[in-house]
Structures are given as C-alpha cells and as structure tokens.
Amino acid sequence: MTDLTKLTMSEARAGLQKKSFTALELTDAFLTAIDKGNGALNAYVLPTPEHARAQAKESDKRIAAGNARSLEGLPIGNKDLFCTNGIRTTACSKILDDFKPTYESTVGLNLWDAGAVMLGKLNNDEFAMGSSNETSAFGNVVNPWRRKGSDGKTSTDKLVPGGSSGGSSSAVAANLCLAATATDTGGSIRQPAALTGTVGIKPTYGRCSRWGIVAFASSLDQAGPIAKTVRDSAMMLKAMASHDAKDTTSVDAPVPDYEAALGKGVKGLRVGIPKEYRVDGMSSEIQKLWDDGIAWLKSAGATIHEISLPHTKYALPAYYIVAPAECSSNLARYDGMRYGLRVNGDNLIDTYEKTRAAGFGKEVRRRILIGTYVLSAGYYDAYYLKAQKVRTLIKKDFDDAWNSVDVVLTPTTPSPAFAFGEKSGDPLAMYLEDIFTVTVNMAGLPGMSIPGGLSSQGTPLGLQLIGKPFDEETLFRTAQVIEDAAGRFAVPDAWWMKG
Amino acid sequence: MSSQKVAEKPKAKNLIAGATGDWEVVIGMEVHAQVASKSKLFSGASTGFGADPNSHVSLVDAAMPGMLPVINRECVAQAIRTGLGLKAQINLRSVFDRKNYFYPDLPQGYQISQFKQPIVGEGEIEIEVDGETLKIGVERLHLEQDAGKSLHDQHPDYSYVDLNRSGVALMEIVSRPDLRSSKQAQAYITKLRTILRYLGTSDGDMEKGNLRADVNVSVRKPGDELGTRCEIKNVNSIRFIGQAIEYEARRQIHIIEDGGKIDQETRLFDSGKGETRSMRSKEEAHDYRYFPDPDLLPLELTQGFVDDLKSGLPELPDEKRARFMKSFGLSGYDADVLVAERSSADYFETVAEGRDGKLAANWVINELFGRLNKEGKSIEDSPVSAAQLGGIVDLIGSNAISGKIAKDLFEIVWTEGGDPAEIVEKRGMKQVTDTGAIEKAVDAIIAANPDKVAQAKAKPSMLGWFVGQVMKSTGGKANPAAVNEILKGKLGI
Numbered sequence: 001m002t003d004l005t006k007l008t009m010s011e012a013r014a015g016l017q018k019k020s021f022t023a024l025e026l027t028d029a030f031l032t033a034i035d036k037g038n039g040a041l042n043a044y045v046l047p048t049p050e051h052a053r054a055q056a057k058e059s060d061k062r063i064a065a066g067n068a069r070s071l072e073g074l075p076i077g078n079k080d081l082f083c084t085n086g087i088r089t090t091a092c093s094k095i096l097d098d099f100k101p102t103y104e105s106t107v108g109l110n111l112w113d114a115g116a117v118m119l120g121k122l123n124n125d126e127f128a129m130g131s132s133n134e135t136s137a138f139g140n141v142v143n144p145w146r147r148k149g150s151d152g153k154t155s156t157d158k159l160v161p162g163g164s165s166g167g168s169s170s171a172v173a174a175n176l177c178l179a180a181t182a183t184d185t186g187g188s189i190r191q192p193a194a195l196t197g198t199v200g201i202k203p204t205y206g207r208c209s210r211w212g213i214v215a216f217a218s219s220l221d222q223a224g225p226i227a228k229t230v231r232d233s234a235m236m237l238k239a240m241a242s243h244d245a246k247d248t249t250s251v252d253a254p255v256p257d258y259e260a261a262l263g264k265g266v267k268g269l270r271v272g273i274p275k276e277y278r279v280d281g282m283s284s285e286i287q288k289l290w291d292d293g294i295a296w297l298k299s300a301g302a303t304i305h306e307i308s309l310p311h312t313k314y315a316l317p318a319y320y321i322v323a324p325a326e327c328s329s330n331l332a333r334y335d336g337m338r339y340g341l342r343v344n345g346d347n348l349i350d351t352y353e354k355t356r357a358a359g360f361g362k363e364v365r366r367r368i369l370i371g372t373y374v375l376s377a378g379y380y381d382a383y384y385l386k387a388q389k390v391r392t393l394i395k396k397d398f399d400d401a402w403n404s405v406d407v408v409l410t411p412t413t414p415s416p417a418f419a420f421g422e423k424s425g426d427p428l429a430m431y432l433e434d435i436f437t438v439t440v441n442m443a444g445l446p447g448m449s450i451p452g453g454l455s456s457q458g459t460p461l462g463l464q465l466i467g468k469p470f471d472e473e474t475l476f477r478t479a480q481v482i483e484d485a486a487g488r489f490a491v492p493d494a495w496w497m498k499g
Numbered sequence: 500m501s502s503q504k505v506a507e508k509p510k511a512k513n514l515i516a517g518a519t520g521d522w523e524v525v526i527g528m529e530v531h532a533q534v535a536s537k538s539k540l541f542s543g544a545s546t547g548f549g550a551d552p553n554s555h556v557s558l559v560d561a562a563m564p565g566m567l568p569v570i571n572r573e574c575v576a577q578a579i580r581t582g583l584g585l586k587a588q589i590n591l592r593s594v595f596d597r598k599n600y601f602y603p604d605l606p607q608g609y610q611i612s613q614f615k616q617p618i619v620g621e622g623e624i625e626i627e628v629d630g631e632t633l634k635i636g637v638e639r640l641h642l643e644q645d646a647g648k649s650l651h652d653q654h655p656d657y658s659y660v661d662l663n664r665s666g667v668a669l670m671e672i673v674s675r676p677d678l679r680s681s682k683q684a685q686a687y688i689t690k691l692r693t694i695l696r697y698l699g700t701s702d703g704d705m706e707k708g709n710l711r712a713d714v715n716v717s718v719r720k721p722g723d724e725l726g727t728r729c730e731i732k733n734v735n736s737i738r739f740i741g742q743a744i745e746y747e748a749r750r751q752i753h754i755i756e757d758g759g760k761i762d763q764e765t766r767l768f769d770s771g772k773g774e775t776r777s778m779r780s781k782e783e784a785h786d787y788r789y790f791p792d793p794d795l796l797p798l799e800l801t802q803g804f805v806d807d808l809k810s811g812l813p814e815l816p817d818e819k820r821a822r823f824m825k826s827f828g829l830s831g832y833d834a835d836v837l838v839a840e841r842s843s844a845d846y847f848e849t850v851a852e853g854r855d856g857k858l859a860a861n862w863v864i865n866e867l868f869g870r871l872n873k874e875g876k877s878i879e880d881s882p883v884s885a886a887q888l889g890g891i892v893d894l895i896g897s898n899a900i901s902g903k904i905a906k907d908l909f910e911i912v913w914t915e916g917g918d919p920a921e922i923v924e925k926r927g928m929k930q931v932t933d934t935g936a937i938e939k940a941v942d943a944i945i946a947a948n949p950d951k952v953a954q955a956k957a958k959p960s961m962l963g964w965f966v967g968q969v970m971k972s973t974g975g976k977a978n979p980a981a982v983n984e985i986l987k988g989k990l991g992i
Contacts (some may be wrong), residue, residue, distance in 0.1 A: 083564060083565045089564070091564070096564070099564070101563065101564070101565075102558075103558060103563075105565060210565070210567060211565065211566070211567050212565040212566075213565050214564045214565050215564075215565060215794075217793070218793035218794050219793035245569065246567060246569060247567050248567070248568075248569055248570070248794070248795060248796055249794065249795075249796060325790060326793050328599075328788075329597050329599050329608070329609055329788070329790070331608075332599060332601065332607065332608020332609060333562040333564070333606060333607050333608050335601060335603075335608060337603050337606070337660070338561055338562070338563075338606060339563070348603065352601055372788065375599070375788035375789075375790055376786055376788060377786045377788075380788075380789075380790070384790060
C-alpha cells in the first residue's frame with residue numbers, strides 16, 4: 001500500500017469513498033507517523049490516539065452505511081488554542097497547567113460533526129503570541145524543511161516553522177495530519193503556511209466562531225485551516241465556518257461551497273499590487289516570487305493594477321498597540337483562582353504575582369505589560385485611541401481599493417524560514433515577520449497564503465492574497481491558479497522519521 | 500432639563516450650622532439596581548436569589564477560557580423601560596466597555612460596563628420634601644455586570660467565592676449633585692425605588708442587596724464653588740443613607756473649620772457606629788483601563804423597539820398621583836400615601852371604583868393601612884381584600900351601616916372573613932333608617948327624662964346627650980342624621 005500520510009485531504013476523501021482503505025487504516029497511518037516523527041518536530045503537544053481511533057471507527061460505520069459526512073474519517077490536528085471537551089487544553093502556556101475543558105469549541109464541533117478525526121493537540125506559540133513557535137511552554141516546533149546542504153547535525157540547522165500556528169504548519173508539511181486547525185491574529189496562519197510550503201487561509205473576521213478558542217486579541221482573532229492544497233483548505237474552511245449565536249461577532253451569512261469556486265479561473269479578475277508593500281530592502285528572491293505570481297495570474301487572464309494602500313506603514317505599530325491592549329485584558333482571567341496554575345503567596349496580591357510570573361512566559365508578559373501601559377489613564381488617547389483611528393484608515397484604504405480591484409496580491413513574509421534564535425532575541429525583528437499580514441487582521445479581511453516558490457536556500461516562500469469581506473471564494477479560485485502554475489512543494493526528505 | 504438650573508438661594512432649613520456660619524451639603528447618588536430578569540446580563544444562568552453557592556454559574560460567568568458574552572435582550576429592554584420612566588433620553592447606540600481590575604470575585608478580571616456611551620442619558624426624578632416639589636437631575640443610566648461574593652467567614656485560612664451573582668445585570672443610575680439634604684437624598688432613593696417597582700424593572704429590595712447606593716457628599720458655604728467630595732460606598736438602607744450623609748457632612752465641616760482640607764477619597768459607612776471611615780484615597784484609586792469590549796459589538800437599537808417598550812409602560816407614580824387627585828378628589832398627601840407602592844394604589848383603585856373616592860381613601864389609609872402596619876403585614880397579605888373593603892364602603896355609602904358599625908364590621912371581616920353585606924344582614928347590624936322606629940325610641944327617651952328636656956331647651960348643645968341615648972337604645976344601628984333630625988323636631992331646638 002502507498003504511504004497514506006502523503007495523500008492530500010481530497011485524495012484521502014476519494015480513497016475512503018472508493019473503500020481503497022478504511023478510516024481506521026488512514027488514522028493508524030498518521031498515528032504511526034506521529035509516533036515516529038513527532039519526537040524530532042515537536043508539532044503535537046498531546047497526541048490523542050484512542051480518541052482518534054474511536055472517531056475513525058465511527059466514521060467507518062458511517063461510510064459502510066452510506067451516510068458519510070463531508071470530512072468523514074479524515075484525520076486532522078487541532079491547535080492547542082481550541083478547547084477540547086475532556087482533553088487537556090493549554091494554549092501552550094504553563095498557566096493553564098493541565099486544564100481540561102468541559103466544552104468543545106464551535107469550530108471543533110463543526111469539524112467533528114463533519115466526520116473529521118482528531119489526531120491530537122498541536123503546538124503553538126504561548127497564547128498564539130509569536131512568529132516562530134519559540135514561545136511555547138512545550139518547547140520549539142521544528143520546521144520539516146531544511147536549508148539546502150544542511151544535514152541537520154547541528155542545532156543551528158533547524159529552522160522555525162513560523163508562528164503562532166507552528167505545530168499546525170509543521171505537522172501538515174511533515175504529513176503528520178491531512179490538515180490542521182489554526183488561528184490568525186496578525187499572521188499566525190499565513191506566515192507559518194508560507195514558511196512550510198503549505199496553504200493557509202484566515203477567513204474574514206466573523207466567518208468562524210471564536211467560541212471556545214482561547215482568546216488572544218478578540219477583535220483580530222480568527223480561526224482558519226492550514227492544509228496541503230488549495231482544495232483541501234476549501235474543504236476545511238467550509239466545515240469550520242458557521243454563524244454562532246454564542247459569538248455575537250460571528251456573521252449570520254451563508255457559507256458558500258468553496259470547492260465549487262476552485263475551477264472558475266481568473267479571467268477578467270482585477271488584481272491589485274499595492275506599491276506600499278515594496279518595502280525597503282526587500283530581497284530579490286521575494287521580489288521575484290511576487291513577479292512570478294503577477295505573471296501567472298496575468299497569463300491566466302487577470303488584469304494587474306498598481307494600487308495604493310497609503311496607511312500600510314502604520315499597520316504594524318498600530319497592531320502592536322491594539323493586540324497587546326486586548327490581550328492584557330483577555331489574559332486577566334488567568335489568576336490562579338478557578339483553574340490552571342496557582343502558586344500560593346503570602347496574601348492575595350502575592351498569589352496573583354507569583355502565579356502569573358510562573359505561569360506566563362517572557363513574550364506573553366511583555367505583551368501584557370505593553371497592553372496595560374497603552375490602556376492606562378493618560379496614555380489611552382495617545383496610544384489605544386490613535387491606533388483605533390489608524391485601524392479605521394487602514395480599512396478605508398481597502399474600501400477604496402475595492403473600487404478598482406477584486407483581489408490584492410503580495411508576498412506573505414519578508415523572508416523565508418529562519419533558524420532558532422535568529423530573531424527571538426530581538427522582538428522588533430520578530431514583529432517585522434508580520435509586516436505583510438497584520439493589515440489584513442486590522443481590516444478584518446480574508447487573507448490566504450499559497451506556496452509560490454523556493455528561496456535560494458531551498459526553503460518555501462508564500463504569496464498572499466487579500467480579498468473583500470466574505471469573498472473567500474475569489475481567494476480560493478485565484479489561489480488555485482497560483483497553485484496550478486507554481487506546483488506543490490513537498491519536503492524532499494522525511495528526515496524526522498526515526499527508524 | 501433640571502441639571503442646568505440657575506443657582507437658587509439655598510433654603511435655610513437645609514443648612515447645617517457650623518462654628519463659622521452655615522454650611523450647605525451637596526449630594527449626588529450612584530444607585531445600583533439589580534435588573535429584574537430571569538437570566539444574567541451576558542449568560543443564560545439564573546438570577547434566582549438564595550440558591551446554594553456557585554449553583555447559578557455558567558461557563559461565561561466563571562470566565563472559562565474561550566467563553567464569550569452574549570447580551571440578554573430582556574435586560575436591555577428593562578434598562579430602556581427604566582430610562583423612559585425617568586423621562587430620560589434613550590441612546591440608540593451605546594457601547595460596552597471593560598473595567599479592568601483584579602479580585603477573586605471578578606472572574607474575568609474585568610467588569611463589563613458602559614463608560615463613555617451609556618444606554619440612557621439625561622433624565623429627572625421629581626421628589627416631594629416638606630411640601631416642596633423638586634426636580635432632581637439624572638445624569639445617566641448604564642448597564643453593567645455584578646461581581647460575585649467573597650466569603651471570608653467559611654474557613655480559618657481561606658476565603659471562598661460564590662459566583663451566583665457574578666454577571667447579574669445591574670443598572671447604575673447616576674444623579675446630578677442636585678440634592679441638598681439627607682432628607683432629600685432619602686426622598687430621592689425612595690422615589691427611585693417606587694418608579695423601579697412600578698416599572699417592574701427592579702424589585703428594589705435593599706435587604707437582598709438588589710438596590711444599593713454610593714453617596715457623594717461635599718460641603719460648601721452657600722454660594723461657593725463645589726467642595727471636594729467623598730464617596731460613601733454601598734450604603735444599603737434608606738435610614739443608613741440619611742445617617743451616613745449627616746455624619747459625613749459634619750465630619751467635613753469640622754475638618755474645614757479646623758483649618759484642614761478634604762481629601763477626595765472613598766469611604767465606608769459603619770452602620771454599627773453610625774460613622775464613615777476611609778477605605779481608599781484618590782492616590783490609591785484603581786486605574787480601570789476602560790476600553791470598548793472587543794467581544795461585543797456596539798448595542799444598536801431601533802426607535803421602533805424603544806417606542807414599543809414605551810407603549811407598554813404602566814402608569815407611573817407621578818401621573819397616578821395627579822389622576823387620583825383629579826378623579827377621586829384626594830388631597831396631595833392621601834394621593835402620595837396611596838401611590839407609594841403600586842400594589843397599594845391598585846388596591847385603592849379597586850376599592851374606589853364606582854364609589855366615593857375620598858371615603859375609599861379614608862378607609863384604605865386609616866383603617867386598612869393602620870391595621871396592616873400594626874400587624875406588620877404587607878398589602879399583598881391583607882386579610883381584607885379590596886372587594887371586601889369595597890363592600891364595607893358600599894354599606895356605609897348606602898347608609899346601611901354607620902361609621903361606627905363599619906369599624907366593627909371591618910374587624911369581623913379581618914378576623915373571620917366573609918361577605919360584608921351578608922354579615923350585616925345575618926348579625927342584624929343594619930342601620931335603622933326607619934323613622935318610625937327611631938321616633939319611637941326618641942319618644943321613649945324624652946318621656947323618661949323630662950328634666951333633661953328642659954335643660955336642652957335652654958342649652959341646645961345638650962342634643963348630643965340625647966343622640967347618645969338614642970344610639971345606645973338602638974344598639975348603635977340608628978342613622979345618626981335621622982336621629983338628629985327627629986330629636987331637633989321633638990325637642991323644638
């Protein structure tokens with residue numbers, strides 16, 4: 001039998017339909033792969049083999065009975081930010097200790113109701129704060145991609161998988177699941193997808209329910225999938241998205257059949273190229289990637305238009321005010337009183353301080369402090385209020401752009417995957433990883449990263465598509481054209497598999 | 500609106516005499532009223548009182564990871580009804596903010612409240628103090644979550660937390676600093692409570708903590724600028740509000756007259772000692788880091804929604820008072836007493852319907868309320884129903900019984916129950932209006948007391964003695980007017 005873990009999600013779906021293999025066989029193939037490969041990658045913080053097999057058996061019954069659902073028997077990984085009923089959920093923070101929710105996230109429920117099988121909980125940056133998956137309480141996640149000529153013998157050869165959804169991107173790229181859930185507050189789906197040669201889409205704010213997902217910055221957080229192909233990501237998002245009365249920011253709008261949009265091509269589509277994204281010092285390989293993307297869309301019949309998004313340069317600083325402000329308040333509930341870690345002190349204040357000092361990592365503490373500062377009396381107007389005004393201007397930039405274009409094309413990241421420690425000592429360098437992605441969250445728009453080529457080091461690079469609100473369909477059909485032209489990028493050598 | 504009143508000359512009776520002259524006390528109130536609703540402001544958990552600790556707690560109330568608030572429509576409607584009852588502006592767009600602070604009874608680490616854009620804006624409350632009608636400005640009303648309750652007396656080493664109240668909806672109603680005496684402050688909260696109860700938007704039960712007041716007090720020499728205020732937190736009875744203000748005003752006057760100055764601070768009222776003491780200074784005040792709650796979209800209302808609520812509002816105490824005075828010819832005082840509680844007003848209206856309104860008011864206020872007070876009963880558990888009292892009033896009105904007999908009848912109905920008309924019939928309590936029978940009794944008395952007859956001719960006020968005798972001989976059942984008439988004729992006076 002061929003290696004089932006190398007199948008795409010849609011191929012696996014076809015195989016199950018044809019009964020070429022069972023859901024249990026498929027699940028076991030992934031569980032074996034996790035067993036062998038997770039030690040080197042650390043993508044999963046909690047594999048759930050028994051849970052997975054039970055779900056797979058149920059799927060096999062449904063397939064046999066002829067009432068398979070849309071993702072029946074397809075094994076996926078679940079980012080540890082999603083609360084799972086009875087299964088430890090930590091947001092990869094010590095502060096949640098061995099917290100076991102008594103509830104399932106709405107996105108999770110949607111996936112299990114569609115028949116998907118959960119292989120386990122995936123690593124991420126602590127509370128989704130990071131761009132390299134170096135802030136997780138469970139340690140770094142390793143990118144299965146290595147630089148050309150690297151033999152992986154020294155630790156500096158290891159590359160980051162991006163963040164915060166580094167477990168998701170690494171696991172998908174390394175065939176440790178068919179696809180994975182992820183979340184994106186400033187680029188946490190698209191940047192890891194770009195760094196691992198996978199496809200990631202952050203849908204429009206409000207498309208997926210945030211209920212049951214550990215919050216980082218409520219006005220920016222949005223769930224989406226990381227998958228191997230554009231089609232797979234369309235399958236996943238269709239299942240994940242829903243209106244949810246429990247999240248009043250979720251939108252009551254029908255969820256289209258995204259797969260149906262895939263073959264429609266881009267003839268006549270107006271593609272915007274924002275001049276402000278040609279940042280100083282952009283590397284020639286990123287420039288080439290972008291030019292390739294433009295050429296592919298042009299030859300498929302799209303028209304290319306230079307556009308201006310004048311407030312782009314303010315997006316990153318404004319984001320690093322809004323997101324920490326919301327996080328400082330959202331993370332106040334982790335106080336050691338009701339669940340998770342508690343370190344007892346001499347009195348109440350001492351207990352708070354000891355608990356939160358021990359429970360939160362350095363980056364989370366940094367953002368809580370920044371957020372507390374910008375909301376403080378006397379600083380609110382200068383920081384938070386001004387950042388919100390910038391946000392309105394960024395939204396307006398896009399609103400204006402939609403008068404002349406249907407979709408925007410940019411690179412996803414300024415550079416390919418980097419080594420551990422390369423940026424983690426310098427928060428600003430790390431924050432710059434999000435320079436092309438944060439605007440999308442600030443404007444609440446859908447954004448997608450599709451592999452577009454390899455860097456000079458032989459590691460993946462991603463192209464980003466930005467769409468109109470709730471127009472994910474245009475992103476999918478455009479992404480399909482790019483994928484068809486660029487081809488898929490699989491890791492050449494499964495070095496992480498032991499034995 | 501009343502808030503922009505030109506400065507009036509302070510009334511002498513409201514001033515407090517100090518060593519250096521008279522002082523004026525300036526009071527503003529922030530009243531927290533629990534919204535009458537089945538479930539909490541942002542969760543489906545019950546608001547029921549008296550349940551076991553932590554039995555009315557949803558995942559949202561306990562701030563579990565990933566939980567999100569969803570606004571309770573009924574709580575919004577209740578806030579709007581209250582706003583309408585306070586003749587206030589209803590803001591069709593309002594915003595929920597987070598007020599951030601750490602405390603174990605605050606699971607989220609923030610209270611969801613409304614800071615810059617409350618649901619209700621300027622309104623007013625009319626109060627009556629010493630026969631004077633005053634309009635007190637209401638600055639705003641906003642919705643917010645209540646916190647849980649810390650229990651410090653359950654364990655030697657630990658404090659416990661009960662989250663049953665966590666997330667229950669409160670309305671914070673903020674007055675203008677328009678109040679000038681403790682009496683006015685008491686009248687204000689009494690009136691506010693009456694309005695809330697009429698509207699059914701809060702039970703206003705201070706004993707259960709469902710209505711509590713933060714009282715801002717400052718003093719100044721009449722005509723001066725406002726002085727520095729102190730806020731007395733969480734005063735939970737109308738009597739204590741009066742005591743706290745009296746104590747606090749005098750405390751401040753003494754400090755200033757001794758050459759000191761008032762520090763802006765938050766104080767607590769110790770009801771045992773009848774004094775206020777410092778809780779925290781301005782410097783120690785929290786920086787609440789208010790910002791709009793990103794989990795909740797701004798609350799947008801349509802005018803139609805507000806209009807529908809408006810058309811469903813009950814008659815409010817001020818309107819009812821005016822109507823009672825007009826339709827039933829009641830005095831302002833009687834009308835005030837009757838409208839203070841909606842249940843009393845309803846009782847009265849049932850009694851007064853189709854009868855003599857003044858007579859009905861007299862019986863409700865003097866006989867019924869007097870008796871209820873004496874026995875510590877509320878109008879809801881009155882042994883005499885409005886229909887029964889109406890029956891008694893009917894018998895008086897038709898001259899079937901005298902006022903004196905009516906009191907006996909009331910006593911019988913109170914203790915034994917039954918239909919007043921039947922009781923009167925069965926027990927022969929009917930007033931004698933048969934002039935023949937009365938004449939017979941009068942003749943007998945005149946015949947038996949010739950000396951008194953002679954005296955009465957000289958001194959007509961002796962008539963009273965004869966009336967008493969006739970009433971006695973008829974067992975009190977004779978119609979006093981008829982007795983008077985006949986006696987006068989027979990005695991020739």
